[in-house]
Amino acid sequence: MHARGLTKRFGALVAVNKVDLDVPRACVYGFLGPNGSGKSTTIRMLCGLLTPGAGEIDVLGLAIPRQAEALKRRIGYMTQKFSLFDDLSVRQNLEFLATVQGLSRHDTRLRVDELLRRYRLNDREEQLAGTMSGGQKQRLALAGAIVHKPELLLLDEPTSAVDPESRRDFWEKLFELADAGTTILVSTHYMDEAERCHRLAILDNGNLVADGQPKELTEKLRGRTFVVHADSPRRVKAALDSHPDVLSVAQIGNELRVLMRRDDVSLEAFRHSLDGVDASTDVHTVPPNLEDVFVVATRNPGQGEERAA
Numbered sequence: 085m086h087a088r089g090l091t092k093r094f095g096a097l098v099a100v101n102k103v104d105l106d107v108p109r110a111c112v113y114g115f116l117g118p119n120g121s122g123k124s125t126t127i128r129m130l131c132g133l134l135t136p137g138a139g140e141i142d143v144l145g146l147a148i149p150r151q152a153e154a155l156k157r158r159i160g161y162m163t164q165k166f167s168l169f170d171d172l173s174v175r176q177n178l179e180f181l182a183t184v185q186g187l188s189r190h191d192t193r194l195r196v197d198e199l200l201r202r203y204r205l206n207d208r209e210e211q212l213a214g215t216m217s218g219g220q221k222q223r224l225a226l227a228g229a230i231v232h233k234p235e236l237l238l239l240d241e242p243t244s245a246v247d248p249e250s251r252r253d254f255w256e257k258l259f260e261l262a263d264a265g266t267t268i269l270v271s272t273h274y275m276d277e278a279e280r281c282h283r284l285a286i287l288d289n290g291n292l293v294a295d296g297q298p299k300e301l302t303e304k305l306r307g308r309t310f311v312v313h314a315d316s317p318r319r320v321k322a323a324l325d326s327h328p329d330v331l332s333v334a335q336i337g338n339e340l341r342v343l344m345r346r347d348d349v350s351l352e353a354f355r356h357s358l359d360g361v362d363a364s365t366d367v368h369t370v371p372p373n374l375e376d377v378f379v380v381a382t383r384n385p386g387q388g389e390e391r392a393a
């Protein structure tokens with residue numbers, strides 16, 4: 085899947101601004117960005133639900149939106165809002181979706197049986213979808229999105245309302261699908277999920293501000309993250325908040341995770357800048373994580389053009 089110069093305006097707002105994307109086949113591609121950064125709008129344009137203001141889109145060899153009709157049978161789409169019928173049973177939901185996708189009665193029965201088994205829903209196939217837990221609904225919604233064995237799956241914050249174990253379980257299913265050749269584009273606000281993707285794109289105010297493999301993105305930030313142990317972390321944080329080279333400070337218990345704007349501030353110089361603030365401080369460098377990448381990409385003016393190869 086490729087997009088070039090993808091743009092969408094809503095009145096004066098540029099929701100998506102000249103975005104270029106390349107999503108390799110059978111890849112789990114993560115889409116990250118603050119609220120309102122344009123993730124859903126991009127995904128909706130890629131699956132032909134929304135017409136771009138400008139740009140070229142090629143999905144599975146089809147030109148979108150012109151050939152969107154032909155794309156429908158080849159993609160699956162699932163959003164944060166469960167697209168299920170609450171007053172139909174688990175089985176009826178899957179049967180309905182299979183019929184909409186044009187499966188014969190025979191194929192529908194085989195496929196629904198297979199999905200109920202594989203998604204551990206066979207012990208509750210008669211239960212009304214509306215009475216299921218968030219995690220179960222989400223498993224059913226995923227089963228529904230792949231009932232027609234799509235080559236590409238577009239998932240818009242599919243795990244936003246479920247517990248950590250259900251999220252892990254859901255991601256196991258995504259990797260199973262990718263191993264079997266399905267390409268997956270998934271938006272998320274969870275860094276642990278982003279970390280698991282083969283590749284990632286970060287959007288900010290409609291602009292693509294970073295893309296690459298998670299490891300490439302974090303390696304580029306080497307030398308920028310310090311951890312400060314202190315007896316009075318609030319006082320140290322107050323001092324760091326006014327430090328010109330500090331981009332962000334996050335408190336985790338008695339530790340402060342400090343992200344610098346630049347990578348040329350030495351550990352010694354940084355230690356020195358805390359002299360006289362709290363005698364108990366202990367500072368060391370730590371490897372950057374994806375959250376650091378996210379903060380740099382979305383908060384640091386001038387970093388917008390940084391891209392991993």
Ligand SMILES: Nc1ncnc2c1ncn2[C@@H]1O[C@H](COP(=O)(O)OP(=O)(O)OP(=O)(O)O)[C@@H](O)[C@H]1O
Nearest residue numbers: 094097099117118119120121122123124125126241
């Ligand atoms: N139909 C619409 N009409 C007007 N503005 C819209 C419309 N759809 C989206 N927007 C605006 O476009 C911007 C991008 O929205 P979008 O839903 O794509 O962001 P997002 O990154 O998916 O956010 P979130 O993480 O909150 O889901 C927002 O400012 C939103 O208000």
